[in-house]
Amino acid sequence: MEESGAPTLLYPMLARRLAEALDVSPENLREGEELNEVACRYITGGKGGVEDIYPALKAVMSRIEASLKTPEALVKVAGIQPLRLFVTTTFDPLMARALEQVRGSSPPVSVYAHSPSELQDLPKEVNSPGEGPGTGSPIVYHLMGRISATPSYAVTQEDIVEFFHSLQSETRRPQRLFEELNHQSLLILGCRFGGWLTRFLMRMSKGQRLSAGRRSDYVADQSVSGDESLVLFLRHFSRATRVYRSGGVLEFVDELHGRWIDAHPVTPAGVTDLPARGRSPSPAEPGAVFISYASEDRQAAEALKSALEAAGVDVFFDRDDLQAGTDWEARLRRFIRQCSLFVPVISGHTRTLGRRFFRVEWNLAVEEAQMASFSDEEAFLLPVVIDATQPADADVPEKFRAIQWESLPGGRATPEFVSRVQQLYRRYQKDRAITA
Numbered sequence: 001m002e003e004s005g006a007p008t009l010l011y012p013m014l015a016r017r018l019a020e021a022l023d024v025s026p027e028n029l030r031e032g033e034e035l036n037e038v039a040c041r042y043i044t045g046g047k048g049g050v051e052d053i054y055p056a057l058k059a060v061m062s063r064i065e066a067s068l069k070t071p072e073a074l075v076k077v078a079g080i081q082p083l084r085l086f087v088t089t090t091f092d093p094l095m096a097r098a099l100e101q102v103r104g105s106s107p108p109v110s111v112y113a114h115s116p117s118e119l120q121d122l123p124k125e126v127n128s129p130g131e132g133p134g135t136g137s138p139i140v141y142h143l144m145g146r147i148s149a150t151p152s153y154a155v156t157q158e159d160i161v162e163f164f165h166s167l168q169s170e171t172r173r174p175q176r177l178f179e180e181l182n183h184q185s186l187l188i189l190g191c192r193f194g195g196w197l198t199r200f201l202m203r204m205s206k207g208q209r210l211s212a213g214r215r216s217d218y219v220a221d222q223s224v225s226g227d228e229s230l231v232l233f234l235r236h237f238s239r240a241t242r243v244y245r246s247g248g249v250l251e252f253v254d255e256l257h258g259r260w261i262d263a264h265p266v267t268p269a270g271v272t273d274l275p276a277r278g279r280s281p282s283p284a285e286p287g288a289v290f291i292s293y294a295s296e297d298r299q300a301a302e303a304l305k306s307a308l309e310a311a312g313v314d315v316f317f318d319r320d321d322l323q324a325g326t327d328w329e330a331r332l333r334r335f336i337r338q339c340s341l342f343v344p345v346i347s348g349h350t351r352t353l354g355r356r357f358f359r360v361e362w363n364l365a366v367e368e369a370q371m372a373s374f375s376d377e378e379a380f381l382l383p384v385v386i387d388a389t390q391p392a393d394a395d396v397p398e399k400f401r402a403i404q405w406e407s408l409p410g411g412r413a414t415p416e417f418v419s420r421v422q423q424l425y426r427r428y429q430k431d432r433a434i435t436a
Helices: 010-022 034-044 050-065 072-078 094-103 157-168 175-182 195-206 228-237 249-263 295-310 320-324 328-338 357-372 415-435
Strands: 085-088 110-113 139-142 187-189 218-220 289-292 341-346
Touching (some): 010 034, 157 195, 187 195, 218 249, 328 357
């Protein structure tokens, strides 16, 4: 995640916010045990009981959830279409959000959560007749519970013990979930459990001794690859398991996603100007500013993007994630409909023949502006010209000609332009919050 412009992990960030909410010290929290440490400090300090932790954490998450960007790694994992069943050991909603963002809401994402006090299993028919494991509605199963105001998810070490105990129970374990896992290979990515907990998870998923299984599993997790004892155990007793040791989980996801895209490119018929593999996509957060440009103008567009992001404005910039699905135009239309502003970057390079990708974006944006009937005060289209191109000479939709262009040579944004975009962006977010 990002916090104050710097990368950070979500759960340590939540722990610091929770410590502030519970009036305990957030200093020197043990790495990997931050939430448990805050809970322990709260209880031992005599400030209250463990039951106070869960509603407080739920309130913390509710306050920041709307501002959280979906992590790029989750977006990339969600874009690998054959992956359908996602079992998460976290309680946050970001995996389901990534799937909805990349794959859309049809079919909808199904979300289930285990609880020691209430059995919630997969439906009887996970796959319809004739379907494979990568078809149908994507499923997210929260193995350690889903965040709520009640003690129904794992925060403390005691919670984890209780969850694992219930997963061993014949009456409280999600039987159909483990039956499904037993028939599939596992890909374990960044699981926050190491050592014996990882051994137990793998054993439960196989339904038999690890040494008796022939299923191939794959692990990309530094807490596993860095544990020589666990690696040695897997090498001897789970020989079909492959542990990625050439980097961390983010590097593994990058490589996996890149190979999937290379093997299954989805290029709109007759359209050029799609970005090459290797660029980092900017997920289309609701209300983001959409910058549309010809590939030759990427450097200028990047300068514009940097200036807006420095002012706290979310920007949708790349189209990489559009290639992960087949219904690319419908997804592009949805991204444009969700954006607060559409900024077409105009230059001599946009006077080209052929069905360029940016022209598809421009036409969809004009349609959206007409359907939504935006007034001048509610500006949606903000054309930017980055060279000496004049409206009379430009090959642009007529709607663009009727709007005052901003001249930003080389994409260098002026303070006045940034301020205007910032005001319109904040107005959109305010209106959206009121509507919600």
